[in-house]
Amino acid sequence: MAVAMKKVESKDLITPHWHEKAKEIQKYGSVVKDLPNALESDVREAMCAKLNQLLADSITLRDMYKKHHWQVAGPTFYQLHLLFDKHFEEQVEIVDVIAERIQLLGGVTIAMGADVAEVSQIQRPPRGREEVPVQISRLLDAHRVIIEECRKLAEAADKAGDDGTNDLAVSDVLRPNELQSWFLSQHLVEMPLTFAE
Template sequence: MAKDKSGKADLATPNWHAQAREIQAFGTVTADLPHPLDQKVRTEMVKKLNQLLADSIALRDMYKKHHWQVGGPTFYQLHLLFDKHFEEQVDIVDTIAERIQLLGGVTVAMGGDVAEMTKVPRPPKGKEEVPVQISRLLEAHKIIIKECLDISEAADDAGDQGTNDLVVSDVLRPNELQSWFIGQHLVEMPLTFAV
């Protein structure tokens, strides 16, 4: 701690060089959590939920990328829709992360860790055409929807109704709805005349 001229501790100076060991390793769950689910079940659910979280973070960030980089005749509509879906994914990500913590686990959180874990293919840094942007988003949704179905079944088998409810109500259904909304932009429809 810093000291002033008289040798007393200077309490106004921040102590910002703190170092400490990790208090819980990633991939573990706390053993003595007052939760009725067995530690083995919680460990397995946390592992599955962290994968879902990594993929949801990747999808969330892809929505923001495409929001910034979209162009063409449907720019305005897609610019707003991509941002709306981004905000919805922010809530989904937070909900998944809170469930992981509630089960006594540690959430994946940093971009580099997410990039290592995600199953969602990484888009290029540059700008792409709208159909490619939408196709990438649909592929990411497909991955997440499949994970939700797998987690729901595993959670049901393990008696983890909380995780089952979360992945179906808070992740699966919004991802299905978002897929439908963006997928309709790939349906060939004339903009200015009827066929």
């Protein structure tokens, strides 16, 4: 079947066509029906739903790190400013890995801030600045949510035979979040700064 080609005037070739509108090509929550990865569509759909939850929460945590990086204050400002930014960059990579797994499974990733805010299980911080112990506590609570999700996702993926998602949940998301939690939690240990007991 021949596709009808629209005749384009030469002057239109350099004009951007930026007011394009069309229907979605794939609905959120659906998966491509047949992929060569040997996983049934119902398994991929279930995994994508769980991965999108993990993605929404990871995006929220990533953005909390940047918020706290900008707003941290006090005697530990320099150390935490750098630590929060380091963890932010690591979360950027985690978010990308989760999103790419969803796409690989034939799903559609959650992406926009408003959609993420509706879905995330992590409590939203206030817009204003908070004290350092509160910032760290919020981040630790967020890590706890993600760590629990990773364990549930890894178990579900294992039962479903989705080794790739199982590996991602444990290696790419769980372990880095556990490590970041440890680094953060050590800032809440009461320790004298200038004398030993």
